[in-house]
Amino acid sequence: MNQNRKRLILLIVISVGVALALYLVLRPLPAAKGRGVMAGEQAPAFTLLSTNGKQVKLSDFQGEAVILNFWATWCVPCRTEMPALEAAYQQYSKDGLAVVGVNIRESAVAVQAFGSRYGLTFPLLLDPDGAVTDQYDILPLPTTYFIDISGKVRRRYEGQLSSTQLEGYVQEVLPR
Amino acid sequence: MTANCSACGATAAAEALYCRHCGKPLTRTSSPPFRKRGMTDRLWTFFTSVRVATVIIFVLAAAAIAGTLIEQEGQYSSWMRPADYYPFRYGELWGALLYQLGLTRMYGSWWFLGLLILLGLSLVICSIDRFVPLWRLVQRPPVKVSAAFALRQGHRAELAAPFPCLEIAASRLRWAGYRVRTDGKNLFADRGHWSRWGPYITHIGLLMILLAGIFRYIPGFYFDTVIAVADGQTVLVPYSDFAVRSDGFTADFYPDGRAKGFATDAVIIEGGNEIRRQLIEVNNPLTYKRISLFQSSYQSVPDSMEVHLTERESGQVMGSFQIDLAHPDLEYPIGELTVKVLDYFPNFALDEANRPVSRSGSPENPAFYLQLSGPGIEQPSPQWFFAKFPDLQGHGLPTAYRFKAGSLSMRNTSILRTKMDQGVPLVYLGSLVVMIGLILAFYLSHRRIWVVEVEGKLVVGGDANRHQALFGREFKRLIESLSTLEGSKR
Numbered sequence: 037m038n039q040n041r042k043r044l045i046l047l048i049v050i051s052v053g054v055a056l057a058l059y060l061v062l063r064p065l066p067a068a069k070g071r072g073v074m075a076g077e078q079a080p081a082f083t084l085l086s087t088n089g090k091q092v093k094l095s096d097f098q099g100e101a102v103i104l105n106f107w108a109t110w111c112v113p114c115r116t117e118m119p120a121l122e123a124a125y126q127q128y129s130k131d132g133l134a135v136v137g138v139n140i141r142e143s144a145v146a147v148q149a150f151g152s153r154y155g156l157t158f159p160l161l162l163d164p165d166g167a168v169t170d171q172y173d174i175l176p177l178p179t180t181y182f183i184d185i186s187g188k189v190r191r192r193y194e195g196q197l198s199s200t201q202l203e204g205y206v207q208e209v210l211p212r
Numbered sequence: 213m214t215a216n217c218s219a220c221g222a223t224a225a226a227e228a229l230y231c232r233h234c235g236k237p238l239t240r241t242s243s244p245p246f247r248k249r250g251m252t253d254r255l256w257t258f259f260t261s262v263r264v265a266t267v268i269i270f271v272l273a274a275a276a277i278a279g280t281l282i283e284q285e286g287q288y289s290s291w292m293r294p295a296d297y298y299p300f301r302y303g304e305l306w307g308a309l310l311y312q313l314g315l316t317r318m319y320g321s322w323w324f325l326g327l328l329i330l331l332g333l334s335l336v337i338c339s340i341d342r343f344v345p346l347w348r349l350v351q352r353p354p355v356k357v358s359a360a361f362a363l364r365q366g367h368r369a370e371l372a373a374p375f376p377c378l379e380i381a382a383s384r385l386r387w388a389g390y391r392v393r394t395d396g397k398n399l400f401a402d403r404g405h406w407s408r409w410g411p412y413i414t415h416i417g418l419l420m421i422l423l424a425g426i427f428r429y430i431p432g433f434y435f436d437t438v439i440a441v442a443d444g445q446t447v448l449v450p451y452s453d454f455a456v457r458s459d460g461f462t463a464d465f466y467p468d469g470r471a472k473g474f475a476t477d478a479v480i481i482e483g484g485n486e487i488r489r490q491l492i493e494v495n496n497p498l499t500y501k502r503i504s505l506f507q508s509s510y511q512s513v514p515d516s517m518e519v520h521l522t523e524r525e526s527g528q529v530m531g532s533f534q535i536d537l538a539h540p541d542l543e544y545p546i547g548e549l550t551v552k553v554l555d556y557f558p559n560f561a562l563d564e565a566n567r568p569v570s571r572s573g574s575p576e577n578p579a580f581y582l583q584l585s586g587p588g589i590e591q592p593s594p595q596w597f598f599a600k601f602p603d604l605q606g607h608g609l610p611t612a613y614r615f616k617a618g619s620l621s622m623r624n625t626s627i628l629r630t631k632m633d634q635g636v637p638l639v640y641l642g643s644l645v646v647m648i649g650l651i652l653a654f655y656l657s658h659r660r661i662w663v664v665e666v667e668g669k670l671v672v673g674g675d676a677n678r679h680q681a682l683f684g685r686e687f688k689r690l691i692e693s694l695s696t697l698e699g700s701k702r
Contacts, residue, residue, distance in 0.1 A: 039250075042256050053330075057325060060325050110569065143539045145540050145541075146556045149554060149555035175291050175292070176291060
């Protein structure tokens with residue numbers, strides 16, 4: 037086979053191969069699942085009903101630092117860390133800290149009663165069908181997001197927070 | 213060591229004097245003048261090299277074996293994310309290494325795909341490389357060869373004068389099923405030349421299977437996911453424009469408790485219309501628009517419960533209400549009375565400090581803290597109501613009324629595995645093509661006979677690329693038949 041023909045065939049075949057390889061490597065993956073919302077990413081917007089029947093949007097807290105806590109009444113570490121979250125809310129709300137608890141797939145009755153039993157004053161939102169839970173790809177409970185005033189996730193913490201940790205992480209996101 | 217025939221390009225043994233394919237004498241001196249091997253030649257040699265292809269196939273096989281030994285992402289049973297799971301499962305160093313190298317998502321990793329593509333390129337270029345010589349060999353075999361060439365064949369004979377003329381030999385060979393070409397002085401006959409295309413056709417089949425494998429990575433060609441459809445619920449089928457509704461899940465059991473069969477009465481809904489109704493059973497999926505819905509498993513949870521309000525003394529039923537066990541209302545009216553739901557524990561338990569808690573979110577042991585108010589009730593006092601333990605009262609004053617559990621309705625949720633693989637027909641077609649190629653290559657042989665008329669005798673040489681012994685007998689019979697002709701002429 038002569039050189040020119042070989043060259044042409046190689047060029048065509050290899051370009052097809054490389055194009056296929058590039059496509060397969062660079063193709064947009066169906067929603068990078070199994071990673072969740074990571075630190076450095078913009079916190080996805082959502083709207084949920086709170087236990088007192090109000091519609092609450094994440095953007096309602098624009099300009100404030102937000103602790104977004106995903107929890108459930110049946111989750112023991114969630115119950116354990118609740119007083120620390122309430123304390124942080126009491127201490128820093130005047131400095132521009134909002135605490136938002138997103139309950140996962142439970143009834144309004146149970147969440148409302150839980151809130152009054154624990155004396156929680158920050159808004160408790162209901163995610164009855166788990167839409168926001170899926171949006172944030174929550175795996176273990178509790179999972180807590182620390183969101184800065186620009187709406188960017190600064191830290192994601194999976195598991196029970198101690199009040200010392202909470203103190204440190206709040207300082208990272210509080211407006212100065 | 214091998215050499216290439218300068219006439220047809222076929223490979224021949226280094227010590228061979230004649231090309232086995234075209235019969236041209238192989239002359240070492242006539243090889244093309246030395247040329248610097250450029251990029252083109254090097255790439256060409258790389259892709260046409262059998263050794264390279266073999267190495268790729270072995271690496272792919274080794275990777276596939278590793279892929280079955282290392283737990284793949286999405287297949288391990290842990291809630292942990294891959295980046296956390298692998299160091300935990302295989303140790304800090306190894307786990308991180310396996311994860312970073314993509315060995316934990318082998319079949320989608322860039323290097324596995326790269327190897328598949330490399331194998332594909334090798335198959336294509338190799339096929340192109342072999343096409344022209346093969347075409348010449350099969351379609352335009354050289355008729356004119358030397359007597360010496362004919363005599364070097366595996367099977368040979370000399371017919372002394374008087375011998376049949378070439379025309380008679382040609383008709384005899386044709387009658388025996390041979391394809392005959394003659395130029396007056398020489399004769400070439402062959403049979404089963406199709407077998408030469410066997411390996412070629414096998415390569416095409418393999419390429420089709422490879423292509424089907426690559427289809428998996430193209431959106432809309434392949435997906436495999438699971439959907440949950442509760443009784444009466446309509447759920448959109450992923451990656452499609454239709455939905456599926458379950459008109460009821462049923463589970464059958466043998467008397468000893470073993471599962472007999474699961475089935476979902478499914479309806480396909482497209483554009484608001486019911487398109488098809490089918491019972492999805494294990495091993496009997498519903499297939500619509502190339503998407504198959506398989507019965508995978510089911511869940512059965514209490515859905516709602518009827519609660520009766522009775523008078524404690526007489527036991528007379530005052531009224532009833534239906535409680536949704538997933539999301540109970542805050543209040544239920546009974547006539548002029550109102551039942552307020554103060555708290556709800558779907559799976560009631562007491563924690564270490566004896567406080568009521570729920571162990572999980574599913575209503576396995578529903579407990580309500582209820583308070584009845586309305587005319588005739590001076591002092592509303594809350595009371596516990598345990599759906600599964602109606603006699604349990606909890607603390608608090610005995611009230612004039614009590615709650616009684618009515619019927620509990622269960623809701624079945626059918627878990628359907630939703631799968632589409634557009635590559636499957638191509639895999640079957642490719643396998644068929646591979647089989648045809650293999651049959652051609654292994655069960656047929658290319659049998660060739662050269663007849664040269666020299667110095668008052670006929671020199672006959674014969675060769676087969678496979679099944680030599682079989683051809684030897686055929687060759688003997690053919691020579692005998694030619695000799696008989698010779699005799700009849702005498």
